[in-house]
Amino acid sequence: DAGITQSPRHKVTETGTPVTLRCHQTENHRYMYWYRQDPGHGLRLIHYSYGVKDTDKGEVSDGYSVSRSKTEDFLLTLESATSSQTSVYFCAISTASLNEQFFGPGTRLTVL
Amino acid sequence: QQQVKQSPQSLIVQKGGIPIINCAYENTAFDYFPWYQQFPGKGPALLIAIRPDVSEKKEGRFTISFNKSAKQFSLHIMDSQPGDSATYFCAASLNEKLTFGTGTRLTIIP
Numbered sequence: 058d059a060g061i062t063q064s065p066r067h068k069v070t071e072t073g074t075p076v077t078l079r080c081h082q083t084e085n086h087r088y089m090y091w092y093r094q095d096p097g098h099g100l101r102l103i104h105y106s107y108g109v110k111d112t113d114k115g116e117v118s119d120g121y122s123v124s125r126s127k128t129e130d131f132l133l134t135l136e137s138a139t140s141s142q143t144s145v146y147f148c149a150i151s152t153a154s155l156n157e158q159f160f161g162p163g164t165r166l167t168v169l
Numbered sequence: 170q171q172q173v174k175q176s177p178q179s180l181i182v183q184k185g186g187i188p189i190i191n192c193a194y195e196n197t198a199f200d201y202f203p204w205y206q207q208f209p210g211k212g213p214a215l216l217i218a219i220r221p222d223v224s225e226k227k228e229g230r231f232t233i234s235f236n237k238s239a240k241q242f243s244l245h246i247m248d249s250q251p252g253d254s255a256t257y258f259c260a261a262s263l264n265e266k267l268t269f270g271t272g273t274r275l276t277i278i279p
Contacts, residue, residue: 088265099175099258099269100213107265115266147212156201156262160212 060084061161063148069167076135078164080148082128088151089131090158091115091123093144100147106131138168172196173261175270182249182277190244190273192259197240199261199268204233204244207256207272216257217244249277 060083070076080089088107092100092115102115104123112123120142122134135142148161174193182188192202203218219226219233219242226233230247246253254277259270 099271
């Protein structure tokens with residue numbers, strides 16, 4: 058998994074509650090990404106980061122925010138979770154070649 | 170707007186056969202085309218990738234064929250095995266961001 062861990066691995070929460078997912082890498086890569094995976098949609102980019110405190114929006118960023126205060130950690134926050142955010146969330150990092158992305162094990166989030 | 174279209178959605182092939190998964194893209198600025206393999210409960214794993222200045226790339230039993238003029242690329246798996254049963258995603262890269270196809274669930278039957 059290219060030194061990538063995600064926590065928690067599973068979470069069930071209720072509509073309207075805040076949720077934070079954490080991605081941690083051990084190899085000091087500059088680029089980090091958050092994707093969601095849903096049946097019929099493949100993987101869709103939510104937000105990405107190109108350095109500490111440098112982040113940008115992806116294709117499906119509405120309802121999500123991110124923070125990166127340290128190189129090794131990239132946090133994804135759902136300020137007020139909705140049922141449409143039930144999904145599997147993957148974190149990824151880019152190696153030095155930038156185009157090669159490696160994925161973490163995923164977090165399964167269920168919003169009731 | 171779906172910039173990378175992948176087909177088929179699912180595919181069943183007998184052991185030893187050659188499954189072929191196809192992808193088409195729209196944006197000619199894409200500069201890198203990887204394929205990912207995903208097993209249930211796991212994250213996608215980079216399988217093989219190609220750049221648009223190359224028409225074919227082989228790594229073991231996996232081959233990418235790339236047709237720049239048609240804006241299409243495909244994955245071929247030679248001598249397929251039951252262990253190749255997984256979901257496969259094509260992707261296209263631009264400015265350090267990947268756009269993924271919707272995936273193909275491949276089943277190899279003994």
